Amino acid sequence: MNMKSLMLLPFLLLAACSDDITGASGEKGSTSHEKTPAGSWNISGVSQKGPFVTGSTVNIMELDSLTLEQTGKIFKSTIRSDEGDFIISGQGFSSPYAMIQVKGYYRNEITGKRSSGPLTLNAFTDLSHREKVNVNLLTHLEFERVKLLVSQGKSFKEAKTQAANEVLAAMAMNDASxxxxDLDIFKSGDENAKLLAISALMQGDVDVAGLTERVGKFSMELAEGGSWNDSATRTVIADWACEVSQRRLFDDIRANILSWKISDSLPDFEKFVDYFWTDNYGLGTCSATNDGDTTANVNPLSIRNGEKFVCENGHWESIEKNSGNYKGIFGTMTDARDGQTYKTVQIGDQVWMAENLNYDYHTLQTFSMCYNKDPQKCDEYGRLYSLAAAVDSAGLFGDGGIGCGRGNAEACKVRESLRGVCPEGWHLPSESEWMQLLVSLGGVVEESETDEVYPVKASGFNIDDSGFNNHSGGCYYLTGGFSGEGCDKYWTSSSRNIPSILGLNSQNASAWDTGWALSSFFYVRCVKD
Structure with missing residues (x-):
């Protein structure tokens, strides 16, 4: 071998070693995930739900290159401003893989306010490939899935790509590009819009504890099977998203985020929110090709199941819009007895069901019914209840109304605000609770000791604008049968002779009691304990 060949030999050996380290994917490391050490590194980025606030903690932890388990080596820093930015540097890691964890309070994009409690978000990263890492809800949702896929033999890059696509598929969105x-809710582009949309969807109308539970269940289910099949939670989120979309509340969310003065523009996240709830409802795509088509929500878990939507200008619009001008956001509650979910609304200091009760109360002595004996009317209006059913005369859920309504008016001195037929944690409102509702809306209450027909009156409010949704079908009278649609009469738990009835329209209400109510059927609206 000549001298020139001897001089080239070290370089040839080095090149051969380099070929062994770089795999076919272009990623450093063999299929066993062995990689060169990261050495010194410097990482910056932003942490977002909305942005985490100043002082939130940032930890970067070394992970074993084979198992992605923590090795115990850790570097710490903090969020530098309310824009969520951080810088953290270090050296001495023998593995290039690291977990960045951010914990602290964040800005809630739905309310515009600081969160009520701290949240923790994680991100996997490869320090040998990156100098910038953004930590957000999507990096957290993919986290456990990436870890599992690596343990099953996937390369780090392959695991990240697969997990990212699975996260987006679970939210009815197309593959990640x-x-x-790299994502940032304040930057333009569809990928950033997806981040903001999913962040808003997962937050919905829950607090930080509810968000943490949702995110935790999602990430663990995704890790195990690559999908998110929690139909109940998905539907609750879809119902919230539909409400936001139909009531044009996206502008409020935009205004909340822009008020932070971090950016003067946001990506088009609204369309991805719409993708989620319309997919959940089974509505399909709304485009120019099917403009004017009508279809119904086929999700049996949805509080809007059966509601019809029409495709207009690329957007699904409800045909059954409430006539009020309520711009707030509805909550939800689920009746554990039959699994039905109802919209709820806070009005003043009270929380009311924003729908009539639809629980099928049936005993040997009494029952509830659908208007005109049509099951579809129960879905639309709720059920009609006899007095005995409304106060739970059989004592199925409490003893406050036992015996009432079985033909003996003297047995109907029921306890005010008894549970009656309402779900656990809710009760049949008293006259005073009804009047509290109306006064909180600006109504004026008038009481008369001499007026035997209408001893309590209120006027001057607008019940529809409150989100109460005063939407009822007809009543039923033993002597006259079904009265015709638009009978807005509700049972109360107050009694003079027997529990009284509240007649309500959009501008006034009256409460009264009469003997014939023993054999009549009216609606029930529950208020939270």
């Missing part, structure tokens, strides 16, 4: 670590 960018790493979640």
């Amino acid at each position: 960018k790493s979640f670590e």
Whole structure:
């Protein structure tokens, strides 16, 4: 071998070693995930739900290159401003893989306010490939899935790509074209819009504890099977999203985020929110090709199941819009007895069901019914209840109304605000609770000791604008049968002779009691304990 060949030999050996380290994917490391050490590194980025606030903690932890388990090596820093930005540097890691964890309070994009409690978000990263890592809800949702896929033999890059696509598929969105670590809710583009949309959807109308539970269940279910099949939670989120979309509340969310003065523009996240709830309802795509088509929500878990929507200008619009001008956001509650979910609304200091009760109360002595004996009317209006059913005369859920309504008016001195037929944690409102509702809306209450027909009156309010949704079908009278649609009469738990009835329209209400109510059927609206 000549001298020139001897001089080239070290370089040839080095090149051969380099070929062994770089795999076919272009990623450093063999299929066993062995990689060169990261050495010194410097990482910056932003942490977002909305942005985490100043002082939130940032930890970067070394992970074993084979198992992605923590090795115990850790570097700490903090969020530098309310824009969620951080910088953290270090050296001495023998593995290039690291977990960045951010914990602290964040700005809630739905309310515009600081969160009520701290949240923790994680991100996997490869320090040998990155100098910037954004930590957000999507990096957190993919986290456990990436870890499992690596343990099953996937390369880090392959695991990240697969997990990212599975996260988006679970939210009815198409494949990822960018790493979640590159996303920023204040930047333009569809990928950033997806991040903001999913962040808003998962937050919905829950607090930080509810968000943490949702995110935790999602990430663990995704890790195990690559999908998110929690139909109940998905539907609750879809119902919230539909409400936001139909009531044009996206502008409020935009205004909340822009009020933080971090950016003067946001990506088009609204369309991805719409993708989620319309997919959940089974509505399909709304485009120019099917403009004018009508279809119904086929999700049996939805509080809007059966509601019809029409495709107009690329957007699904409800045909059954409430006539009021309520711009707030409805909550939800689920009746554990039959699994039905109802919209709820806070009015003043009270929380009311924003729908009539639809629980099928049936005993040997009494029952509830659908208007005109049509099951579809129960879905639309709720059920009609006899007095005995309304106060739970059989004592199925409490003893406050036992015996009432079985033909003996003297047995109907029921306890005010008894549970009656309402779900656990809710009760049949008294006259005073009804009047509290109306006064909180600006109504004026008038009481008369001499007026035997209408001893309590209120006027001057607008019940529809409150989100109460005064939407009822007809009543039923033993002597006259079904009265015709639009009979807005509700049972109360107050009694003079027997529990009284509240007649209500959009501008006034009256409460009264009469003997014939023993054999009549009216609606029930429950208020939270």
